Each structure stands twice: as C-alpha cells, then as structure tokens.
Amino acid sequence: MGVLRNPIQYWVWRDPSRRAYRLLRFAEVEADGGRDLARAAELTRDARLRRLYLRHAKDEQRHADIFRGRGTDLLRSLGGGADRAWQPDWLAPGERGLDDVRVEREGDGALLAFLHLSEREAARSFAAYSDAVGADCDTRNVFQHILRDETFHMNYTRRELARVAPRRQGWLLWRARLGRFWKSYLRFAVALGNVFGTIVLTLQYFILLPPFAWAAKRAERREPKGWVTVASATADRGGQY
Amino acid sequence: MKILGLSAHYHDSAAALLVDGLPVAAVQEERLSRRKNDSAFPIQAAEYCLDVAGIEPEQLDAIVFYERPMLKFERILVTALRAFPHSWRSFPHAMKNMLGEKAWMRGIIMSRLGVPGSRIMFTEHHQSHAAAAFLTAPTDRAAILTVDGVGEWATLTAGQGERGPGGTRIAIDRELRFPHSxxxxxxxxxxxxxxxxxxxxxxxxxxxxxxxxxxxxxxxxxxxxxxxxxxxxxxxxxxxxxxxxxxxxxxxxxxxxxxxxxxxxxxxxxxxxxxxxxxxxxxxxxxxxxxxxxxxxxxxxxxxxxxxxxxxxxxxxxxxxxxxxxxxxxxxFVPSSPGDSGCALGAALYADRIFFGNPDRRLDDHGFLGPEVDETALARIAAEDGLIVDRIDDQNLVEESARDLESGLILGWMEGRCEFGPRALGHRSLLAAPHDVAMRDRLNRDIKYREEFRPFAPVVPIEDADLYFEMPPGGARLARFMSGVFPVRQEWRERLAAVTHVDGSARVQTVDRAFAPRLHDLLRAYGRRTGVPVLLNTSFNLAGEPIVCSAEEGYSTFRRSGADALVVGNVRVRKRAATATTRSEYEEAMA
Structure with a gap:
C-alpha cells in the first residue's frame, strides 16, 4: 500500500499552491482536534488525564499555528498566482483530526484507544508527507517537528490506556479500530448515496420540473416590487404551512 | 402553562421554556454541545430547560418550533424553479438538505422529545423574531422591525405591537420577500x-x-x-x-x-x-x-x-x-438574543400570548437564563492540578480583582447563570484594563487568537456612561445588551485606547446594579483605584469555540489561554509559572 501511496503523495504535494492549501486545511483540522481534546479534559474525572489532555490540546493549537504559518508563507511566496488548486482530499486525506469523535459519548479508556490510533495514523501520514514534499525543506521541517509531537502523543495515550484500563486495553484498541473502519465505511456509503441522490434529483430536475419552472417564472413576473401587504393572522393556529 | 420553544437546523439552535408566561430557562445548544454555532436539534438545551423546571416532556402543554418548515420548503423549491435551468447544480443539494430532515420537524420533535404531534405548533420565522424583540422589551406599545437573511419567505417585516390587560397583539402589516434581503x-x-x-x-x-x-x-x-x-x-x-x-x-x-x-x-x-x-x-x-x-x-x-x-x-x-x-x-430595544437562537424564546412567547391568549406578564429585563456555574467544581479541579485557589468573600474579591486588573492582569469572570445570546454581558466574560493598546494586542494575540482589526468592548456603570461615551438619548438602554456602537469622548480616547476602535467608537455595555451587582461593584472599585470605572469586557472563549458555560469549561479555557486569573463565584484561581505536577507527568508520559 505504501508503495502505491507514495507516488500519489508525490503528485499531490509537488504543486506549491496545492501544498499551501493543504497545510492551511491541516491547520483547521489540528485546531478542531485541539478543541476536542479540551472537551475531553473538561469531561474527564481523572485529574492526570485532564492535565495531559490540556497539554495535548495546546500542542494541537501550536501545530495549527505552525501549519497556518507555513501555508501562509507559501501562499505569499506564490504572489498573485496562488489560485486555489484542485484538492484531491480523498487521495491524501492527511490527518482527519479526531475523526469527528463525540467526546461526550466515550469513556476515558475508549477515548484513549481512539486517540492512540488517530495519532499513530497521523504520524504515519506526516512521515509520508515529509518524504513527498521534495526540495521544500521548510515544509519538511514543519512535518518533522510535528511528527515528533505526534509520536509523543501516540506514546502517552498508549501508556495512559494501560493505566486506565489495564485489563481491557486490547479489547478497547480493537474496538477503536473497528470504529475507525466503520466510520470509513460510513464516509464511503454517504458519499456513494450522495452521488446517487444527485443523479436522481438532477434527472428529475430536467425531466419533471420544466413546466413548473415555466409557471413559476410567469408568476414571478406578476409579483409587485417592494413591500408586500401581510394579511391579518387571526386564523393562525400554529400549523406548519 | 408550560411551553417549550425551539429553534434549529440553520444556525445557532436553542431552546427556551416558559412557565406561566415567564421564561425560566433559555440556552443555545452550542453552550452545551461545545460546537460553535451548533445547528443540530437542540436536545441538550431542551433537556436543560426541562430540568430547570423539574418537568418531563409529556408535561409540556405545547412545543413551538420557530418557523414553518413547509413554507420554507416551498420557498426553496420555488426559488429553484424560478432560476431554472441555472439552478441545476444547487437543486439536488437543496433538496437533499431540506428533505433529509428539515422538512419533517413535527416528526423529529415527536421522536426526540416523545410528545404527541397535537402539542407541536409552529410560528413564522419573523413572528418569532418580532415576539422576541417586543415581548421581552419593557414597553407596552412599540413599532416592530425585523431584519435578517431570510425566514420562510420574509426577509424584513414591519408592524407594531401592543400589550396590556386587554391582551397582546403583534400586527405585522408588511414585509419584503426573498430574494430581496x-x-x-x-x-x-x-x-x-x-x-x-x-x-x-x-x-x-x-x-x-x-x-x-x-x-x-x-x-x-x-x-x-x-x-x-x-x-x-x-x-x-x-x-x-x-x-x-x-x-x-x-x-x-x-x-x-x-x-x-x-x-x-x-x-x-x-x-x-x-x-x-x-x-x-x-x-x-x-x-x-x-x-x-x-x-x-x-x-x-x-x-x-x-x-x-x-x-x-x-x-x-x-x-x-x-x-x-x-x-x-x-x-x-434590541433583545439579548436578536438572532435565530432568540427565536426559541420568541416562538414560545408568541404561542403563549397570541395562540393561547394568555395574559401579558412583565419579563425580567436581563438575558441570564442559561446554566448556573458551580464554584465548587472549579475549586476541586484547580486544587487537583496544584493551582493557587482562594475562597474570598464578595467585598474582598471585588477589591482584590480591581487591584489585579489595575496591575494589568486579565481575569476570567464567571458568575450565576450564563447569558442567552451571543454577547458576554458579565457572567461569562474576560475582563481587563481598558487603557492600553498593548492590552488589546495581548488579548488578540495570546488569548482570543483573532484578527487585529477586531475591537474590544468597554463595560461601564450606567450612571457614568455619558461621561466617557457620547450617548444619545436612549443610548444607555440600547447599550444594556451591547447593541449599540457610540463614539468615545475625545478627551477619553487615549485613556480608553484598548476599547476605542480606529474610528473612535466603542460597542459599549452599560450596567446598572440590579442587572449585575458584582460586576457593577467591581467597576466602581476599579474606578476608585484608577479614576476611570470602565473595563474591557470580551466573551470568555477562544477562537472557534463557543462562550464557556460551566466551571470546567472556564478552567480549560483559562489553562489554554494567557488569562492570569479565573474568578468563579467566590473562588479565585491563579496560575503558577508551570505546575510541577503537570510538567513531570507530561515528561513521564512522553518518555
């Protein structure tokens, strides 16, 4: 898979404009992840975890700043020619942050298992991106700096998982893996459903709507310009029409 | 009579509960879910409101949604038809968006709250805005103007309202319609x-x-x-x-x-x-x-x-x-929550006074209808984390906070119930000295992480507002919920540099003692020390996050920002340089 993925990464990352926008997008994802970690800190009853989550949240915010700074620098260096390049997000999703995790619904153990896997995946992705950015040393340095943090995060979440749920840690990790797999499936299913829905509705639009559209346009031409007088609402009993 | 108002699915969803014509609770979903501008069905907000009153959903007499989904659907469909064939890309998106959930509000409310459909009612979007504006204002007769992006069809409505022993009337007599907005x-x-x-x-x-x-x-x-x-x-x-x-x-x-x-x-x-x-x-x-x-x-x-x-x-x-x-x-009069979240309260008030014809009740003139903050929770978690925790009586707390502010510290200030609406009015605020541009820059850079062109607001006792700001007649009232921007008097601009915008204006909040007694006392104490009873007041949140609601959220924001102290009720927490516990734990975890 790595062999297949790397040429794709090279292709995705070689364009400086695309690189800049992807870094800016990563900044948003990191900031979102930081917010989720802060939420985890607010909800946990475990004081040690709270402190670690808060530190982790600050790291994520710092990463967001670093990504944003590098992305902005890249954009500036491109001057006015930085049109927004096509973004193949599905080819190189990068870090999905905490993957829309609902922190409120997870116990400490489940969340740590989830965080551990997310950080591990992020570390893998950033290592690949670091290789793929070619001669852009500044961007590579950004990835390598953040990669170190991600490795730390991966380690502390694993250790804490062992502390919080010593007997269930294996099961929690498997459950988190299944959860990630299920979310991937859901993303795929939603995207597929979306495509089918769009096709069906577009067909309906062109086949069924033209006579109604004609009538609607005719009615629109008869509408007065400016104020419309409102009828008294005395008979209104709170219906939905 | 118990009426629950709901707004949802576009931006900033909320719930509000009326009991016998008076609001007992109102809160935006984002304050509970911690997702900024959360537009999801406000189930947590509804549950909070019901908890405050100690009732179950089946005890509600009515649940009122703030707009009519089918009229909205009609507008979206007709708009697509009128733009045919140019709307071919937006049509599938609009239909999926509407038919997925938004059109079926009656069913959704029934399933989420477990109430029979016969108790679910709907008001028009701008009726809800009109009711939120008129029925919360201390006036018996007033003209009403509502202006927003779009509701069902209306984008702007005008009319008048009347209330008293003879009943309540809200007569919207004309409107402008989408797309003219x-x-x-x-x-x-x-x-x-x-x-x-x-x-x-x-x-x-x-x-x-x-x-x-x-x-x-x-x-x-x-x-x-x-x-x-x-x-x-x-x-x-x-x-x-x-x-x-x-x-x-x-x-x-x-x-x-x-x-x-x-x-x-x-x-x-x-x-x-x-x-x-x-x-x-x-x-x-x-x-x-x-x-x-x-x-x-x-x-x-x-x-x-x-x-x-x-x-x-x-x-x-x-x-x-x-x-x-x-x-x-x-x-x-502009209510504390004039936008869509305020429609939850507006819809409930409209149903109570107009649909059910219940007698008019005078509402408390404040927006503090959200969850209460728990100072013991802050004391516990801050002590666990090795921070400096003080319990101080009201008078000393006010005096010491004034001293801290004078010395340039930034305070997180939380008390009582949280505000309903987008502004922090002194119950979930960050307070700082208003004198120095450096303070503004520090807040933008270290705490709020936001653009440098965005100004900060001053808060001032209502009796002193006119001395520092050019308030027209009626201005002090408009400034109650931070709804007006007024010029800072020329002679005070230098001393109020952190809250004076580039054009010499400020979005002033005026406070009378009945509205927020401790904040008023703090302003007075600060005035005694510095000669200027004005503070910088900005919402207690970080960029991209909703305003904090609970003590835990205040604490987490305090820890992640450059704020120097956090006051919740009578508990004050201050930071040490870096707590040894946290540092060693982190290093150990990362080893």
Missing part, C-alpha cells in the same frame, strides 16, 4: 471578504472602520430602492438564489474586484487589504442608510416612541446607533 446583501459581502457567513458579519463591521465608503455607489447599484420606499436586489449581481457554490456573480466581481482568499490574512497596508476594508465600509454605509430610512418611515406611519428591532441584522451595533439617532424613535 438586506441580510443576504450583507452576508454576500461577508463571504466575498473571506469570512464565514452567519459568523463573520461582526468582522465585516469591525473592518468597515478601517475603510472609506468609496464603493457605496457600487453597492447601491446592487440594491436599488423601489417607489414605495423599500428596496430590491438586482439579481444580476448575485448567485445565492441559484448556486450553492458562491453567492455573488461575475458582474459583482467586475464592480468590486476579486474576492478575498479566506486563508490570506488581511493586510491593510496593501492595496487589496484597503480595497477589502473599503468594500466593508461601503456595504456598512448602505445598510445603515436603508435601515435608517425604513425605521424613519415606520416611525412616521406608527407615530410611536419605541421601536423593537429583531433579526440577525439587529446585531449590527453601528446601524442600531444610527437608527436611534436619526429615525425619530425615542427608544430602541
């Missing part, structure tokens, strides 16, 4: 300037002060006036009615130049940066002109002294101040 005009510029719609409108207003309205003539071409004094949008310049991709057309770009890339910071020293500021100033100027005209016309038609203003556009404090000064109305 002041809110959509402003939102189009918000998106064009690279800000998020329904969130970045504040930024446009702040940016406007840095520009000159050199493009006002261009903006007027987008929104020609009609013979009857209203306006219409020239749809050649817009695409929001037929595209989900962008809301302006190529002709719009011909007039105003290329849009801003949202990722690129605005640099006012560059020609493009100045063009964006001029765009903001131009749309702001035209918005004000039109609103003042409409309000003046409404004043002439009704002859009333009071105006109640609702809808998202009522958050534009600069325009509000001009309406107050120039329309002829003596008093202008």
């Amino acid at each position: 002041l809110g959509m005009l402003y939102s189009t510029f918000t998106a064009f300037l690279g800000f998020e719609v329904n969130e970045g409108e504040y930024k446009v207003m702040g940016l406007a002060a840095y520009g000159r309205p050199t493009m006002a003539a261009g903006v007027r071409r987008l929104i020609p006036r009609t013979a009857d004094g209203a306006f219409r949008l020239d749809l050649d310049y817009f695409e929001f009615q037929r595209s989900a991709r962008r809301s302006w057309s190529d002709r719009f770009v011909d007039l105003f130049g290329p849009p801003r890339n949202r990722f690129e910071p605005i640099d006012l020293a560059t020609p493009d940066g100045q063009r964006f500021a001029d765009c903001a100033a131009s749309v702001q100027a035209v918005l004000e002109e039109i609103l003042v005209d409409l309000a003046r016309d409404l004043h002439k038609r009704t002859g009333l002294a009071d105006l109640c203003l609702g809808g998202g556009v009522a958050l534009n404090g600069v325009a509000n101040a001009r309406i107050l000064a120039e329309s002829g109305f003596e008093r202008l």
Whole structure:
C-alpha cells in the first residue's frame, strides 16, 4: 500500500499552491482536534488525564499555528498566482483530526484507544508527507517537528490506556479500530448515496420540473416590487404551512 | 402553562421554556454541545430547560418550533424553479438538505422529545423574531422591525405591537420577500471578504472602520430602492438564489474586484487589504442608510416612541446607533438574543400570548437564563492540578480583582447563570484594563487568537456612561445588551485606547446594579483605584469555540489561554509559572 501511496503523495504535494492549501486545511483540522481534546479534559474525572489532555490540546493549537504559518508563507511566496488548486482530499486525506469523535459519548479508556490510533495514523501520514514534499525543506521541517509531537502523543495515550484500563486495553484498541473502519465505511456509503441522490434529483430536475419552472417564472413576473401587504393572522393556529 | 420553544437546523439552535408566561430557562445548544454555532436539534438545551423546571416532556402543554418548515420548503423549491435551468447544480443539494430532515420537524420533535404531534405548533420565522424583540422589551406599545437573511419567505417585516390587560397583539402589516434581503446583501459581502457567513458579519463591521465608503455607489447599484420606499436586489449581481457554490456573480466581481482568499490574512497596508476594508465600509454605509430610512418611515406611519428591532441584522451595533439617532424613535430595544437562537424564546412567547391568549406578564429585563456555574467544581479541579485557589468573600474579591486588573492582569469572570445570546454581558466574560493598546494586542494575540482589526468592548456603570461615551438619548438602554456602537469622548480616547476602535467608537455595555451587582461593584472599585470605572469586557472563549458555560469549561479555557486569573463565584484561581505536577507527568508520559 505504501508503495502505491507514495507516488500519489508525490503528485499531490509537488504543486506549491496545492501544498499551501493543504497545510492551511491541516491547520483547521489540528485546531478542531485541539478543541476536542479540551472537551475531553473538561469531561474527564481523572485529574492526570485532564492535565495531559490540556497539554495535548495546546500542542494541537501550536501545530495549527505552525501549519497556518507555513501555508501562509507559501501562499505569499506564490504572489498573485496562488489560485486555489484542485484538492484531491480523498487521495491524501492527511490527518482527519479526531475523526469527528463525540467526546461526550466515550469513556476515558475508549477515548484513549481512539486517540492512540488517530495519532499513530497521523504520524504515519506526516512521515509520508515529509518524504513527498521534495526540495521544500521548510515544509519538511514543519512535518518533522510535528511528527515528533505526534509520536509523543501516540506514546502517552498508549501508556495512559494501560493505566486506565489495564485489563481491557486490547479489547478497547480493537474496538477503536473497528470504529475507525466503520466510520470509513460510513464516509464511503454517504458519499456513494450522495452521488446517487444527485443523479436522481438532477434527472428529475430536467425531466419533471420544466413546466413548473415555466409557471413559476410567469408568476414571478406578476409579483409587485417592494413591500408586500401581510394579511391579518387571526386564523393562525400554529400549523406548519 | 408550560411551553417549550425551539429553534434549529440553520444556525445557532436553542431552546427556551416558559412557565406561566415567564421564561425560566433559555440556552443555545452550542453552550452545551461545545460546537460553535451548533445547528443540530437542540436536545441538550431542551433537556436543560426541562430540568430547570423539574418537568418531563409529556408535561409540556405545547412545543413551538420557530418557523414553518413547509413554507420554507416551498420557498426553496420555488426559488429553484424560478432560476431554472441555472439552478441545476444547487437543486439536488437543496433538496437533499431540506428533505433529509428539515422538512419533517413535527416528526423529529415527536421522536426526540416523545410528545404527541397535537402539542407541536409552529410560528413564522419573523413572528418569532418580532415576539422576541417586543415581548421581552419593557414597553407596552412599540413599532416592530425585523431584519435578517431570510425566514420562510420574509426577509424584513414591519408592524407594531401592543400589550396590556386587554391582551397582546403583534400586527405585522408588511414585509419584503426573498430574494430581496438586506441580510443576504450583507452576508454576500461577508463571504466575498473571506469570512464565514452567519459568523463573520461582526468582522465585516469591525473592518468597515478601517475603510472609506468609496464603493457605496457600487453597492447601491446592487440594491436599488423601489417607489414605495423599500428596496430590491438586482439579481444580476448575485448567485445565492441559484448556486450553492458562491453567492455573488461575475458582474459583482467586475464592480468590486476579486474576492478575498479566506486563508490570506488581511493586510491593510496593501492595496487589496484597503480595497477589502473599503468594500466593508461601503456595504456598512448602505445598510445603515436603508435601515435608517425604513425605521424613519415606520416611525412616521406608527407615530410611536419605541421601536423593537429583531433579526440577525439587529446585531449590527453601528446601524442600531444610527437608527436611534436619526429615525425619530425615542427608544430602541434590541433583545439579548436578536438572532435565530432568540427565536426559541420568541416562538414560545408568541404561542403563549397570541395562540393561547394568555395574559401579558412583565419579563425580567436581563438575558441570564442559561446554566448556573458551580464554584465548587472549579475549586476541586484547580486544587487537583496544584493551582493557587482562594475562597474570598464578595467585598474582598471585588477589591482584590480591581487591584489585579489595575496591575494589568486579565481575569476570567464567571458568575450565576450564563447569558442567552451571543454577547458576554458579565457572567461569562474576560475582563481587563481598558487603557492600553498593548492590552488589546495581548488579548488578540495570546488569548482570543483573532484578527487585529477586531475591537474590544468597554463595560461601564450606567450612571457614568455619558461621561466617557457620547450617548444619545436612549443610548444607555440600547447599550444594556451591547447593541449599540457610540463614539468615545475625545478627551477619553487615549485613556480608553484598548476599547476605542480606529474610528473612535466603542460597542459599549452599560450596567446598572440590579442587572449585575458584582460586576457593577467591581467597576466602581476599579474606578476608585484608577479614576476611570470602565473595563474591557470580551466573551470568555477562544477562537472557534463557543462562550464557556460551566466551571470546567472556564478552567480549560483559562489553562489554554494567557488569562492570569479565573474568578468563579467566590473562588479565585491563579496560575503558577508551570505546575510541577503537570510538567513531570507530561515528561513521564512522553518518555
């Protein structure tokens, strides 16, 4: 898979404009992840975890700043020619942050298992991106700096998982893996459903709507310009029409 | 009678509960879910409201949704038909969006709250805005003006309201309809300037002060006036009615130049940066002109002294101040939550007074209807983390906080129930000294992480407001919920540099003692020390997060920001340089 993925990464990352926008997008994802970690800190009853989550949240915010700074620098260096390049997000999703995790619904153990896997995946992705950015040393340095943090995060979440749920840690990790797999499936299913829905509705639009559209346009031409007088609402009993 | 009002699914969902005609609780979903501008069904907000009253959903007499989903569906469908065949891309998106969930509100409410469909009612979107504005204001008769992007069809309504022993009447007698919308005009510029719609409108207003309205003539071409004094949008310049991709057309770009890339910071020293500021100033100027005209016309038609203003556009404090000064109305009332979240309360009030004909009740004149903060929770977690925790009685807390503020510290200040609406009015605030530009920059850089062109607001005792700010008659009232922007008096601008915007104005909050006793005492104590009883008051949150609600959230925000101390009730927490416990734990975990 790595062999297949790397040429794709090279292709995705070689364009400086695309690189800049992807870094800016990563900044948003990191900031979102930081917010989720802060939420985890607010909800946990475990004081040690709270402190670690808060530190982790600050790291994520710092990463967001670093990504944003590098992305902005890249954009500036491109001057006015930085049109927004096509973004193949599905080819190189990068870090999905905490993957829309609902922190409120997870116990400490489940969340740590989830965080551990997310950080591990992020570390893998950033290592690949670091290789793929070619001669852009500044961007590579950004990835390598953040990669170190991600490795730390991966380690502390694993250790804490062992502390919080010593007997269930294996099961929690498997459950988190299944959860990630299920979310991937859901993303795929939603995207597929979306495509089918769009096709069906577009067909309906062109086949069924033209006579109604004609009538609607005719009615629109008869509408007065400016104020419309409102009828008294005395008979209104709170219906939905 | 127990009535639950709900607003949801567009932006900023909320729930509000009336018991015997009085609001006992109201809160935005985002304050509980911690997702900014959360538009999901407000189940947590509803549960909170029911908990406050100690009732179950089945004990509710009515649940009122703030708009009529089927009318909205009709508008979306008809708009797509009118734009045929150009709307072919937006049609599938709009239909999936509407038919997925939004059209079926009765069923959704039934399933989420477990109540029979017969108890579910609907008000029109602008009826909810009108009720939120009029029925929460301390007035018996007033003209009513509601202005926002769009509800079902209406985008702006005008009428009047009357309340008293004889009953309550809200008579909306005319309206403007989609796509002709002041809110959509402003939102189009918000998106064009690279800000998020329904969130970045504040930024446009702040940016406007840095520009000159050199493009006002261009903006007027987008929104020609009609013979009857209203306006219409020239749809050649817009695409929001037929595209989900962008809301302006190529002709719009011909007039105003290329849009801003949202990722690129605005640099006012560059020609493009100045063009964006001029765009903001131009749309702001035209918005004000039109609103003042409409309000003046409404004043002439009704002859009333009071105006109640609702809808998202009522958050534009600069325009509000001009309406107050120039329309002829003596008093202008804007509720603490004039936008869509306030519609939850408006819908419940409308149903109570109009649908059920219940007698008028005078409401408490504040917006503190959200969850209470728990000081013991803060004391516990801060002590666990090895921070400095003090329990102090009211008087000493106020005096010591004034001293801390004088010495340049930034305080998180939480007390009582949280505010209903987008403004922090002193119950979930960050407070700081207002004198120095360096303080403004520090707040922007270390705490709020936001654009440097956005101003901070001052809070002042109502009895002193006129000394520091040029308040027109009725201005102090408008400033109760931070709804007006007024000039800082020339002689105080230097001493109030952190809260004086580049154009010399400030979005003032006035506080009387009954409204927020401790904050008022703090202002007085600060005034005794420094000679100026004014503080900088900004919402207690970080960029991209909702305002904090609970003590845990306040603590987490305090720890992640550059704030120096956190006060919750009578508990004060201060930071050590870096707690040894945290540092060693982290290093150990990372080893």
